Amino acid sequence: MNSPKRILLAKMGLDCHDTGIITVAQQLRENGFEVIYLGLHNSAQQVIKAAMEEDVDLVGVSFLSGQHMAQMCNLLEAMREAGMRLPVICGGVIPDDDAAELRGMGVAEVIRPGCLTADILRIVSSALEMRRE
Amino acid sequence: MTETVRDSEQQVFETNSGIPVEELYDAHALQGFDPERDLGAPGEFPFTRGPYAGMYRRRIWTRRFQVGFGSPQESNERIRYLYENGANGFVITIDLPTSYGFDSDDPIAEGEVGVTGVTLSTLEDMSALYEGFGPDRVSYALSIRPPVSSVTLAMLACVAEDKGVPFKDVIGTQQNDPFYQMSGGPLQTITQFFPLDGTLRLCIDNIEFISKHMPRLNWMVTNGYNLRETGVNAVEDGAFTLAHAFDIFRMARARGLDVNEFPRRASFFLSASMDFFEEIAKFRAMRRLYARTMRDELGATDPACLRLRFSVQTAGNTLTTQQPEVNIVRAGIEAMAAVFGGAQSIHLCSYDEGHGLPTEESSRIALRTQQVVAYETGVTRTIDPLAGSYYVEHLTNRLEQAIQTKIREIDQMGGMASAIRDGWLEQQINAARYRNQRELDSGRRTLVGVNRFTIPASEEKPVRVHRIRADEWGARRGDYLRNYRMHRDADRWNAGLSRVEEGWKANENMVPVIMNALRCQATMGEIHEAMRRAQGWRFR
Numbered sequence: 207m208n209s210p211k212r213i214l215l216a217k218m219g220l221d222c223h224d225t226g227i228i229t230v231a232q233q234l235r236e237n238g239f240e241v242i243y244l245g246l247h248n249s250a251q252q253v254i255k256a257a258m259e260e261d262v263d264l265v266g267v268s269f270l271s272g273q274h275m276a277q278m279c280n281l282l283e284a285m286r287e288a289g290m291r292l293p294v295i296c297g298g299v300i301p302d303d304d305a306a307e308l309r310g311m312g313v314a315e316v317i318r319p320g321c322l323t324a325d326i327l328r329i330v331s332s333a334l335e336m337r338r339e
Numbered sequence: 340m341t342e343t344v345r346d347s348e349q350q351v352f353e354t355n356s357g358i359p360v361e362e363l364y365d366a367h368a369l370q371g372f373d374p375e376r377d378l379g380a381p382g383e384f385p386f387t388r389g390p391y392a393g394m395y396r397r398r399i400w401t402r403r404f405q406v407g408f409g410s411p412q413e414s415n416e417r418i419r420y421l422y423e424n425g426a427n428g429f430v431i432t433i434d435l436p437t438s439y440g441f442d443s444d445d446p447i448a449e450g451e452v453g454v455t456g457v458t459l460s461t462l463e464d465m466s467a468l469y470e471g472f473g474p475d476r477v478s479y480a481l482s483i484r485p486p487v488s489s490v491t492l493a494m495l496a497c498v499a500e501d502k503g504v505p506f507k508d509v510i511g512t513q514q515n516d517p518f519y520q521m522s523g524g525p526l527q528t529i530t531q532f533f534p535l536d537g538t539l540r541l542c543i544d545n546i547e548f549i550s551k552h553m554p555r556l557n558w559m560v561t562n563g564y565n566l567r568e569t570g571v572n573a574v575e576d577g578a579f580t581l582a583h584a585f586d587i588f589r590m591a592r593a594r595g596l597d598v599n600e601f602p603r604r605a606s607f608f609l610s611a612s613m614d615f616f617e618e619i620a621k622f623r624a625m626r627r628l629y630a631r632t633m634r635d636e637l638g639a640t641d642p643a644c645l646r647l648r649f650s651v652q653t654a655g656n657t658l659t660t661q662q663p664e665v666n667i668v669r670a671g672i673e674a675m676a677a678v679f680g681g682a683q684s685i686h687l688c689s690y691d692e693g694h695g696l697p698t699e700e701s702s703r704i705a706l707r708t709q710q711v712v713a714y715e716t717g718v719t720r721t722i723d724p725l726a727g728s729y730y731v732e733h734l735t736n737r738l739e740q741a742i743q744t745k746i747r748e749i750d751q752m753g754g755m756a757s758a759i760r761d762g763w764l765e766q767q768i769n770a771a772r773y774r775n776q777r778e779l780d781s782g783r784r785t786l787v788g789v790n791r792f793t794i795p796a797s798e799e800k801p802v803r804v805h806r807i808r809a810d811e812w813g814a815r816r817g818d819y820l821r822n823y824r825m826h827r828d829a830d831r832w833n834a835g836l837s838r839v840e841e842g843w844k845a846n847e848n849m850v851p852v853i854m855n856a857l858r859c860q861a862t863m864g865e866i867h868e869a870m871r872r873a874q875g876w877r878f879r
Contacts, residue, residue: 220435220451224523225569225656229772246527270522271435272696272807276450301695301804319693320660320789323780 211334214262216244216253218277223270226297226319230266233323234330250277250284257292264334268297268317275304282312293336295329351783355614356572358737364729372732377627381722383642385630387623387735388723389681390646395719400677401684402709403480403650405702407432407456409812410819411467414457419471430480430686431468432456433487438521439532440487442864443816453812455696456482460816460864461823462857465494466501473502480512480559480650484520485541486533486870488513490863492545493853496552512557513549514608517542518583518759519562524569526765533867534876535760539590541849546591548850550601557604559650560587567610568656570771573621574738578745579764580607581629583755585746588637599641602633607649611677611685613657613669619725620734622649622680628739632746650684651677660693662788663802671708678718679725685709695804820862827860835859836869843873 215231217224224246231241242260244253257265269277278296285292296308297317305316314333317326353359361368379385382392391397404421406429407414418429433456436448442460443452452458459465468479474495483491492513499509514520517538521528529535542560549556563580571579584605592598609625611618629647633639653673658666670687677685687705689697697705713719725731752758759765778784785791835856842852849870856866871877 219449220439220441220447222521222523222528225772228524228769229776232769232773233776246523247531271451272454273435273450273809276809280449299693299695302801304695318660320786322790323776 210238210240211264212240212242212260212262213264213266213330214242214244214253214257214260215266215268216248216256217246218248218250218253218267218269218281219273220247221269221271221273222246223268223298226270227266227268230268230297230317230326233326237323237327239330250280253281254284254288254290257290258288262292264293264295264314264330266295266297266317266330270299274298274300274308278308278311278313293333295333349782349785354573354617354734355612356574356617356741358574358617358734358741364733366729368729368733372736374727377732377736378726382646384634384645385627386646387627388726390626390648390683394681394722395678395713396722399713399719400682401428401650402706402713403428403430403684403686404706405430405432405686407434407482409453409457409808410816411457411459411464412470413453415468415470418468418477422472422477427476428478428480428684430482433481433483433491434458437863438483438487440490440863440867442820442862443813444820445864449813450809451813452809452816454807454809458812458816459491459494460820460862461860462494462497463823465491465498469498469502473504474499474511475504475508478511480514480557482514482520484514484562485517485538485545486867487863488515489541489545489849490853490857490866492548493850493857495556496548496850497854497857506552507554509553510555512559512606513545514562515542515545515558516560516562516608517587518755519564519566519580522565522568524765524768525566525759526762529759532878533871534874535756537870537874537876539587539756542587543590543594543596544848544850546587546601547594547596547848549604550596554604557606559606559608560584562608564608564610564652566768567612567654569768570656570775571768572771573612573614573617574741574745575767575771576610577621577625577628577738577742578749579755579767580609581625581632581742582746582749582758584629585632585637586754586756588633589754592637598633598637598639599644602639602644603641606683607647609649609651609682610654611651611673611680611682612654613673615672615676616731616734617738618673618676619679620731620738622677622682623723623731623735624738624742625649626681627735628742648683650686651680651682652686653677653688655688655692658688658690658693659786659788661799662794663690663693665788666690666692667704667708670705671712674709674712675716675718678712679723681723691802691804694802696807698803698805823860823862831859832861835861836865839866839869840873843870 231243293314295315314336315329378387381389435451561584567576626647630645633645653670667690689701689705691701
């Protein structure tokens with residue numbers, strides 16, 4: 207058996223809708239992942255610092271109130287500058303067009319509302335395979 | 340269609356909050372039930388049948404328009420358009436930076452300015468929102484909480500003065516919920532940027548100011564809606580909402596305010612969720628429990644202080660991203676529950692909320708849905724039509740007992756503020772979140788289009804959503820504020836902010852102190868910073 211995969215989850219910006227991400231954290235924990243949840247209101251720099259310190263395999267962030275494009279641009283740019291190539295999953299209320307654009311920007315997967323645990327696990331496994339490709 | 344599953348095998352005979360439901364209810368279910376004591380007449384104690392005599396026969400519930408995006412000028416344009424078309428009540432949503440007391444040009448606001456609501460950083464901004472009419476003619480319900488609601492209340496008072504509107508004629512609502520206004524679990528949202536005790540003090544300052552000077556202005560202490568949206572059930576919803584309100588009332592009473600005065604303009608914002616009869620019973624039970632507690636425990640005698648009035652929004656968390664048009668039906672059924680529950684004002688979620696911010700089209704469908712309920716179905720013809728139903732009265736009794744029991748539990752922890760501070764509420768919320776997800780995963784609970792009756796993703800139609808222009812709004816507001824700061828009198832500004840610190844330390848009511856600071860052209864963010872300084876508190 208490999209050691210359990212480590213996942214960093216965080217909310218960014220001022221959005222405080224955290225039901226989705228806290229539920230996902232629990233779903234992942236119950237299925238053998240080690241999850242570090244950073245809570246609300248993180249900056250890109252805070253997310254990256256925690257990802258390094260915690261030596262995670264994947265970063266997941268989530269948005270509900272329309273700030274996903276601005277925040278994801280910041281995060282991906284800052285990760286590039288830091289030379290960090292971890293796969294990133296973006297969850298939340300993400301319009302169709304934006305989901306496509308986010309994937310184009312290098313986001314590994316987009317998780318939208320209405321996923322069952324099996325869906326989440328499938329998406330996370332697929333994103334983990336993208337590591338360092 | 341291939342749905343030949345024997346539905347009876349899948350049913351769970353209990354309500355969403357776990358109250359068992361029998362096959363049949365008859366007179367035995369109502370043993371000990373005394374209609375005179377437990378129902379009363381509409382508009383009379385214990386208000387089970389409704390807060391007002393006549394109810395919808397006299398006046399259909401208010402269908403408020405939700406407005407608020409970008410700059411105050413853009414929001415005002417939209418409001419004036421709607422006003423000229425006959426609307427005079429508006430829910431004003433506020434953007435996230437303002438909701439946390441930050442100016443639009445604060446670095447923390449990047450990408451958020453004007454997105455979820457209007458941005459308000461200066462007194463000029465509030466004046467712009469009232470361009471064309473005074474606060475005695477249009478009613479704005481500001482979705483805002485302390486500490487920020489102390490600043491928006493002060494802005495409103497200044498606008499009234501400037502327009503020559505006496506305070507006693509000012510109408511509208513300041514949400515003013517110190518705990519539940521921000522979505523999600525409350526613990527971090529209410530402690531990260533401002534001290535909790537300071538927030539509570541400002542909440543009571545606002546109640547004091549409003550009850551002394553603005554008798555027609557509502558202050559809505561409890562946003563049960565956002566709390567319910569985290570996933571808690573109807574019993575928890577009722578208990579966390581009421582326990583919180585009673586807590587605040589006790590604090591106001593401790594400030595020396597009269598329990599027969601200040602609760603007059605208190606109201607509630609509640610969710611109507613999907614479990615139809617349980618939600619109806621929840622509303623009726625909450626009204627009765629409120630009346631009994633206000634009378635027996637808080638000592639109120641004036642009927643206006645015993646009746647619970649509430650506005651409703653249908654439950655956003657019952658909507659699906661998949662097959663989104665089905666959400667129109669969900670919101671319609673939830674609105675019916677609100678009507679049978681006796682709501683004073685109703686807002687329906689738009690069907691596209693799982694995809695993004697609602698469009699004009701989806702908002703219109705939401706409004707039309709409640710117009711169908713109001714004007715086509717006939718449900719408004721008689722008051723509280725479900726009263727006396729064996730099932731509904733039984734369920735109302737059960738809900739009241741269960742909510743009461745939970746309130747006692749919270750009281751024993753020292754009230755809601757303590758329950759939040761020590762993380763208990765957060766645990767309750769998280770337990771509910773996991774429970775809901777497990778029920779969907781296991782199929783114990785059906786969510787049409789998600790865990791049953793699904794279609795392949797390829798058959799889902801694309802959904803058009805409201806486009807936001809956060810970059811543009813942020814840049815324009817940055818220019819505006821730079822200019823605003825450049826052209827003010829630095830000495831006056833400095834003096835205004837020093838007064839804020841002094842007033843805070845001297846335990847003055849902060850509303851007039853903040854009015855002065857706003858007149859000295861201090862901004863939302865600067866006033867918050869001064870209040871934090873006065874408490875010797877910083878977050879960055």
